[in-house]
Amino acid sequence: MTMGRREEMLLKVQDVFRDVFDDDGLSITEKTSAADIPEWDSLMHISLIVAVEKKFNVRLNAAEIAGFANVGGMIDVLLGGQAA
Amino acid sequence: MSHPPSGNFSNLCFQIASRDEIHSKIVAASVNAMPADVRADGEAYVSFCLSRGERIEDLAAAYLGFTNVMKEEQLFFARFGHYRYRSLHEAEAAVYKNERYMKMYMRGLALTMYLWPQHQQIRALFQASLPRGNGGKYLEVGPGHGMFFLHALRAGGFDRCVGVDISETSVAFTRNLLESGHFGRFSNYEIVRADFLTYDARDKYRAIVVGEVLEHVEEPARFLRKMADLAQPGGFIFVSTCLNAAALDHIYNFETLDNLREMITGAGLRIVQCQPLPYTGKSLETCLKHRFPMNVVYLLTPVDKMS
Numbered sequence: 001m002t003m004g005r006r007e008e009m010l011l012k013v014q015d016v017f018r019d020v021f022d023d024d025g026l027s028i029t030e031k032t033s034a035a036d037i038p039e040w041d042s043l044m045h046i047s048l049i050v051a052v053e054k055k056f057n058v059r060l061n062a063a064e065i066a067g068f069a070n071v072g073g074m075i076d077v078l079l080g081g082q083a084a
Numbered sequence: 085m086s087h088p089p090s091g092n093f094s095n096l097c098f099q100i101a102s103r104d105e106i107h108s109k110i111v112a113a114s115v116n117a118m119p120a121d122v123r124a125d126g127e128a129y130v131s132f133c134l135s136r137g138e139r140i141e142d143l144a145a146a147y148l149g150f151t152n153v154m155k156e157e158q159l160f161f162a163r164f165g166h167y168r169y170r171s172l173h174e175a176e177a178a179v180y181k182n183e184r185y186m187k188m189y190m191r192g193l194a195l196t197m198y199l200w201p202q203h204q205q206i207r208a209l210f211q212a213s214l215p216r217g218n219g220g221k222y223l224e225v226g227p228g229h230g231m232f233f234l235h236a237l238r239a240g241g242f243d244r245c246v247g248v249d250i251s252e253t254s255v256a257f258t259r260n261l262l263e264s265g266h267f268g269r270f271s272n273y274e275i276v277r278a279d280f281l282t283y284d285a286r287d288k289y290r291a292i293v294v295g296e297v298l299e300h301v302e303e304p305a306r307f308l309r310k311m312a313d314l315a316q317p318g319g320f321i322f323v324s325t326c327l328n329a330a331a332l333d334h335i336y337n338f339e340t341l342d343n344l345r346e347m348i349t350g351a352g353l354r355i356v357q358c359q360p361l362p363y364t365g366k367s368l369e370t371c372l373k374h375r376f377p378m379n380v381v382y383l384l385t386p387v388d389k390m391s
Contacts, residue, residue: 034105034106034109034269035105038109039104039365040106040109040365041107041109041362041365042106042109042110042151042155042158043108043158043376043377045155046155046158046159046162047162047374049159049162050159050162050163053163065159078386082386
């Protein structure tokens with residue numbers, strides 16, 4: 001069974017989260033938000049944005065960053081950019 | 085912070101937290117560990133603002149407006165490895181000559197003394213270390229919101245206190261604070277709008293305070309040398325600054341504590357105490373390795389020129 005695009009993207013974003021939060025066992029879902037990860041504060045949010053930009057070779061604008069309220073929002077932006 | 089608490093300061097914290105979930109973690113960390121006397125001071129400051137016709141909503145908006153700009157600048161720094169602006173001219177155009185921005189900035193910055201753990205610690209170190217004595221003069225460069233200057237007037241026992249600030253808005257902020265009568269009546273002070281490097285100080289000072297200023301100047305080494313020249317022998321100098329902490333008017337990044345230490349000692353100053361203040365929840369090593377923002381406080385004294 002082939003993995004859907006969102007599932008595939010989720011795994012890639014999870015790699016970014018594990019690297020930024022320095023936790024190889026960190027598991028995320030599309031609903032994961034800052035409320036679920038105590039260390040996810042303003043500084044780490046910036047670290048996530050930059051890490052996502054480097055991983056996916058994109059430069060996010062303010063509107064796209066505003067959509068990063070949860071992992072699902074990140075995936076929407078990343079897939080939206082790739083689809084364009 | 086799940087329901088509106090009582091008290092103006094607590095109400096302000098609740099409003100801030102409810103508008104910015106991610107940033108609310110820093111506010112919660114600061115408020116939960118806040119000593120009772122600091123909370124009382126925060127309540128007094130909010131009370132002062134309300135007495136000037138400001139509302140809790142206005143204070144929350146000022147604080148969040150300020151922190152949102154900081155976040156944008158920190159993102160710029162994380163992407164490109166340097167601050168956006170590098171000259172005083174650029175900082176003046178973007179910040180110091182922008183009255184609307186300055187009002188938001190000064191009010192937001194004052195509130196960080198209570199809402200940011202590192203700024204709480206800087207304030208506590210300043211209040212604990214400021215020597216209380218008989219007479220002499222106090223000089224503060226960049227009083228900004230005026231709260232440190234106010235403390236010096238109330239607690240330092242100085243004959244005269246002088247504040248020098250490059251921003252007309254900051255000068256007005258400090259004057260309004262002191263003239264309000266809300267925190268007491270004072271007459272032994274002057275607040276001057278000037279560039280410290282060209283300001284004719286004329287006197288020697290028992291205490292010199294330069295809090296969160298060196299990152300705003302093009303030549304911090306010249307600043308430090310002038311401070312050394314103006315301090316009395318054995319005088320007290322309080323310096324706080326930051327590394328890798330972006331703001332719209334931060335133009336000089338020391339990069340490392342070694343760089344800063346060399347600049348300080350090269351200016352003819354002896355380090356009495358150094359207190360690094362890494363970002364909340366991060367070690368000093370992590371901050372330096374990943375270029376996370378951090379603050380640092382130095383207590384200094386001029387090197388004895390006769391030795």
